[in-house]
């Protein structure tokens with residue numbers, strides 16, 4: 001394992017200040033000793049490179065996996081958006097990364113990203129598809145249908161449903177842009193699926209390089225602490241980052257159930273599903289759901305699904321969907337309302353404007369709102385979005401007493417978000433002063 005990491009570190013060999021060779025390592029797969037391990041793959045991606053000539057060298061990679069390599073396409077799009085010029089070094093080997101790259105038709109990646117009507121020319125068994133519009137969406141669905149034509153129809157509908165929800169999410173919440181000849185263009189999201197015939201498993205990946213789940217969900221629920229917490233929230237019913245947005249999707253009225261239903265189906269199919277966003281990872285297996293923080297970061301969202309196609313599996317798609325919808329409604333009644341009620345969101349800008357200096361007003365808000373909500377056991381989210389300044393005397397008037405009352409618990413119960421470094425530093429000082 002450490003050998004691997006060493007190897008990965010050596011690969012980023014700079015040969016001149018504006019020329020970089022990035023070697024795809026010997027093994028470029030998600031699994032390590034039978035367990036998914038994303039860090040070794042993510043370490044390969046150096047997102048900081050800008051305005052350089054980059055060569056991606058595949059020649060030393062003997063073991064690669066389709067889904068992992070498809071991420072290299074997104075990486076190249078990102079670097080190109082950062083002003084890099086990219087070329088590829090491929091070997092003639094009929095195995096390894098070079099061959100997989102060819103089979104997916106990935107060489108055409110720049111043409112695909114700049115021409116909306118073009119997609120990858122993949123080998124028919126290894127579909128790689130860029131999605132940026134409804135024609136692409138339909139194409140993914142019809143390709144998936146072709147692919148699953150021998151499967152039981154209920155299976156087909158079920159897989160189709162998961163795939164659609166995940167693609168909708170990438171398109172609705174995970175978009176990013178780049179400039180090409182002064183024109184702003186959408187970076188497509190990617191879908192790749194592979195059927196592992198011997199194991200009778202279908203694997204697919206849906207990936208984007210958008211804002212990620214935490215940032216998107218924070219539109220509705222400010223104060224989410226980590227990427228993994230955000231993913232855990234996102235799979236709950238009726239949780240959506242669109243609820244507070246005044247953007248075109250608001251009228252579409254997302255219900256916030258796409259991921260809830262997809263993960264419920266995945267569980268029913270005994271599938272293995274990984275959701276990665278930022279440095280959060282959620283793993284859903286037939287047994288349980290676990291989350292963890294990765295060492296490295298994916299700037300966007302990836303969903304990886306592996307389903308074993310079991311003969312004789314008996315379920316009916318429509319009744320299953322009905323069941324999940326009912327369960328979602330019920331769960332909402334019990335939990336999601338409660339969750340909202342457990343937090344009190346205090347927007348400093350709304351109460352005090354961008355120059356938060358009025359100490360008397362701070363004392364009033366403290367006594368009438370903050371202390372009252374603390375007494376009710378709520379978590380207070382103090383949001384400094386768009387606030388330019390907030391001097392110590394103001395912050396102290398607002399926060400010192402609440403912090404004192406809570407003691408060390410204040411660190412858990414009072415969350416500061418969107419604060420500039422200066423404001424953050426002053427707040428930290430007030431916390432320290434009042435918890436000694």
Ligand SMILES: Nc1ncnc2c1ncn2[C@@H]1O[C@H](COP(=O)(O)OP(=O)(O)OP(=O)(O)O)[C@@H](O)[C@H]1O
Pocket residue numbers: 165169170171172173174208210211212213214216217234235239240241242253254255256257258259260300301
């Ligand atoms: N690819 C993604 N990029 C960024 N955020 C995402 C992505 N996928 C999901 N999310 C976040 O997770 C939330 C929940 O997703 P989910 O699919 O359950 O609901 P929705 O898309 O908002 O509504 P619906 O699917 O019912 O139309 C989204 O609203 C968004 O905040």
Ligand SMILES: [Mg+2]
Pocket residue numbers: 165168169254257258259
């Ligand atoms: Mg959705």
